[in-house]
Amino acid sequence: MEKIQVGDIFTLMDENDQEQEIEVLGTLSIDGVEYAAVGFSEEILEETEEDIDVFFLRVEEDEELSIIESDEEFEMVSSAFKEVGEDEED
Numbered sequence: 001m002e003k004i005q006v007g008d009i010f011t012l013m014d015e016n017d018q019e020q021e022i023e024v025l026g027t028l029s030i031d032g033v034e035y036a037a038v039g040f041s042e043e044i045l046e047e048t049e050e051d052i053d054v055f056f057l058r059v060e061e062d063e064e065l066s067i068i069e070s071d072e073e074f075e076m077v078s079s080a081f082k083e084v085g086e087d088e089e090d
Contacts, residue, residue: 009022010024020040023039024036033058034059035059035081037054037081039053039054056077056081
């Protein structure tokens with residue numbers, strides 16, 4: 001499978017077994033592990049002033065996306081993406 005890139009769209013099953021399309025908004029490597037920031041495609045396409053929900057997923061070796069299980073890992077990834085976003089705004 002090809003490397004996951006910004007703009008890629010994936011279909012996931014939610015907790016209600018409904019298909020949800022997510023779009024990759026950004027990727028980041030932390031300590032040799034790749035992570036992706038994703039959002040629901042439907043929210044991204046809507047032209048609104050409201051914030052969109054952003055989720056962080058781990059990119060596995062086979063380029064599959066997986067949920068971040070631990071709170072510590074989630075906080076580390078969230079902080080790193082926030083830091084990169086603030087750097088881009090400067």
